[in-house]
Amino acid sequence: MAYRITDRCAKCGSCEPMCPVGAISFNGEKYVIDKKQCASCGMCANVCPVGAPEPDEN
Numbered sequence: 060m061a062y063r064i065t066d067r068c069a070k071c072g073s074c075e076p077m078c079p080v081g082a083i084s085f086n087g088e089k090y091v092i093d094k095k096q097c098a099s100c101g102m103c104a105n106v107c108p109v110g111a112p113e114p115d116e117n
């Protein structure tokens with residue numbers, strides 16, 4: 060199971076450098092998580108000020 064960044068994201072960028080596997084990137088429009096890389100560590104959710112990253116049930 061990977062994490063995904065929901066629409067609550069305020070695009071602050073805090074999570075990107077915190078991801079241990081570099082799965083988070085800005086695609087020019089929004090921050091996204093590459094679910095193939097995501098190790099589901101939860102670090103992005105921990106640092107996010109608005110709780111945007113959530114476990115992706117898919």
Ligand code: SF4
Binds near residue numbers: 082097
């Ligand atoms: Fe990166 Fe961990 Fe967030 Fe996955 S859950 S995107 S590995 S910080």
Ligand code: SF4
Binds near residue numbers: 064070071
């Ligand atoms: Fe978006 Fe939260 Fe990441 Fe900031 S820390 S870019 S609000 S998901």
